[in-house]
Amino acid sequence: MQRKNKGEKMNKSLHPWLRRHLVCPLHKSYLKFSGDKLVCKEGHSFPVIAGVPVMLLKEVKLPCYPRYEDLWNAVNKYLQGERSIYTPKSRADKIDPFVNKIIVGTCGNLYKGLKNRLTQYPIPELILPKGNNDVFLDIGCNWGRWSISAAKKGYLTVGIDPSIDAIMAAKRVAEQYSLNVIYVVADSRFLPFDNDSFDIVFSYSVLQHFYLENVKLALQEIKRVLKHKGLSVIQMANKYGIRNLFIQCERGFKQPENFDVRYWSPHMLLETFSTFIGPSYILADGFFSLNPQLTDIRILPPFNRFIVITSEFLKYLSRLVPFIKYFADSVYIISRPL
Numbered sequence: 001m002q003r004k005n006k007g008e009k010m011n012k013s014l015h016p017w018l019r020r021h022l023v024c025p026l027h028k029s030y031l032k033f034s035g036d037k038l039v040c041k042e043g044h045s046f047p048v049i050a051g052v053p054v055m056l057l058k059e060v061k062l063p064c065y066p067r068y069e070d071l072w073n074a075v076n077k078y079l080q081g082e083r084s085i086y087t088p089k090s091r092a093d094k095i096d097p098f099v100n101k102i103i104v105g106t107c108g109n110l111y112k113g114l115k116n117r118l119t120q121y122p123i124p125e126l127i128l129p130k131g132n133n134d135v136f137l138d139i140g141c142n143w144g145r146w147s148i149s150a151a152k153k154g155y156l157t158v159g160i161d162p163s164i165d166a167i168m169a170a171k172r173v174a175e176q177y178s179l180n181v182i183y184v185v186a187d188s189r190f191l192p193f194d195n196d197s198f199d200i201v202f203s204y205s206v207l208q209h210f211y212l213e214n215v216k217l218a219l220q221e222i223k224r225v226l227k228h229k230g231l232s233v234i235q236m237a238n239k240y241g242i243r244n245l246f247i248q249c250e251r252g253f254k255q256p257e258n259f260d261v262r263y264w265s266p267h268m269l270l271e272t273f274s275t276f277i278g279p280s281y282i283l284a285d286g287f288f289s290l291n292p293q294l295t296d297i298r299i300l301p302p303f304n305r306f307i308v309i310t311s312e313f314l315k316y317l318s319r320l321v322p323f324i325k326y327f328a329d330s331v332y333i334i335s336r337p338l
Contacts, residue, residue, distance in 0.1 A: 013051040015182045017135070017156065021197045025055050025190035046192075049078050052167055054185040055192035066163070066259075075164050075185070086165055088172065095121065096176075098169035099143045106142045106205070108291040110304040121173065122296045123148050126202075127283075127332065128233065131155030134199035137225065139188045139218070140206030144170030144181065151179040155200065158193075160186040189217040197225045204235040205291060209259045219276035223337050232277050232335040235285055239263040241329030243288045261290070266326050269333050277335040284318040284328035287311040291330065 014022070023030055024040035031038040037045045038053060047054045054075050060068050077084070086098035095118045103111050107122055123145055131154040138147045141159030143166055151157040151174070159181055161167050167183045174181040186192050188206070201222045207215050222232050237244055244263050256262050264272075266282055273280040286292035292311040300308065318324040325331065 013048070014053070015051075015180075017158070018053065018182060018184070021193050022053060022055075022184075023192055023194045025186065025192040026057055028194065030194075047075070047079060049075075049164070050168070050171070052164075052171065052183055052185060053192070054164065055190075056162060056185060056187060057190055060187070060190070071162050071164070078164055078168075084165055084168065086169060095119070096143065096169050096172050098165060099173065102143065102166075106145070107293075107296075108205075108289060110289055110291065110300055110307065111296075113301055114299065118299070120299060121145065121148070122293065122299060123152070124204075124293045125295050126150060126153055128153070128200065128202075128231075131200075135197065136200045136202060137193075137198045139201065139203035139222075141170055141183070142166045144173050144183070146202060146204055147181050147183075148174060148177055148179060150200075150202070151181050152177070156182075158182045158184065158198075160184045160188065160191070162187050189214055189221060191221040191225050193225050195224055196227045198230060199227055200231050200233065201226055202233045207234055208237040208261050208264075208290075210262065212262075215272070216276055219273065223277045226277075226337050228337065230337060232273075232333075232337075234273070234333050234335075235290075236269055236331055236333055237261050237263050237290055238326070238328055238331045239265045239268075240327055241287070242327060243329045266331070269331070273333050273335045278337040280333055280335040282325060283332040283334060284315045284325035285330040285332050287314045287328050287330075289329060 024044050026044060027040055027042050029040045029042065031040050037047050039045045056071060088097055099121065100116045100118050103118060104115055126149050133156050136150045136155035136157045138150060138157060138159040141147045141161050144159055147157045147159035147170060159170055162185065164185050167185050171183050184192065207218060226232060248263060269282060270280055288307050288311055292308045294308055294312055297305050297308055314324060
């Protein structure tokens with residue numbers, strides 16, 4: 001009886017949208033609660049921690065970074081009740097310690113001087129129109145900056161990331177904004193959602209780090225979970241961007257390793273995304289940086305502000321003279337499933 005009550009309580013802790021759309025990431029079968037775990041009919045089980053489903057598969061052998069072993073070690077610490085080193089010491093903390101520590105890793109080199117010195121969250125502006133409770137998936141959300149942006153714009157937002165530390169930080173940040181964002185620990189190559197679940201699938205500064213075979217798996221999953229008239233908006237690094245050419249030259253044009261950025265040609269982006277999702281086109285996102293956000297202009301050092309302003313000018317110019325977008329460092333690839 002006690003076990004049944006625990007399961008019922010855990011079931012209610014899940015957001016109603018998840019109770020309708022969450023599936024086994026491998027078999028895509030629906031899930032039932034067994035105690036404090038979600039179980040599929042094939043026997044896979046997934047823990048739920050503080051209302052967050054952990055939908056990572058244990059048998060994945062494909063190359064990825066971070067390693068699955070490390071991801072599961074972090075999950076097990078939460079299951080054992082260990083306090084994360086990133087847990088805020090006080091509710092009075094204005095900026096979550098996880099965000100303060102990882103700001104350069106999530107937002108790029110323009111933010112180097114802000115590590116452990118943030119006074120406000122750098123929340124970017126989506127290029128999308130206002131949502132009317134359309135369902136929005138943020139792949140690789142980390143601490144949730146784009147998820148926050150989408151929720152503030154009126155989307156029913158689901159953020160996923162394979163790092164439980166990142167997801168727990170995202171959950172805390174959303175609570176600071178009093179926003180009801182849904183978070184799941186999950187792998188973009190094995191999305192734990194049923195078919196035709198999302199109006200928008202978005203990802204920023206994530207797939208550009210993937211091995212090619214992993215990008216293809218993620219794109220197949222994106223197409224599967226998108227609704228018929230849905231939209232995929234994915235940021236990628238352009239091989240011919242001015243700054244990107246310099247970085248590749250510094251590397252000696254060697255093959256990237258682990259979580260290094262992979263640079264794609266516009267032709268390869270269009271061919272791959274059109275093949276795996278549907279008709280696609282490219283928009284310039286930024287120049288001289290992979291994350292030039294005009295909304296962060298106030299918190300950046302003076303020279304970095306200049307970079308962002310110049311990027312904005314060139315981005316505007318690329319709409320008037322389309323070939324300029326092929327020299328942007330950061331691009332969006334926009335796709336619709338057939």
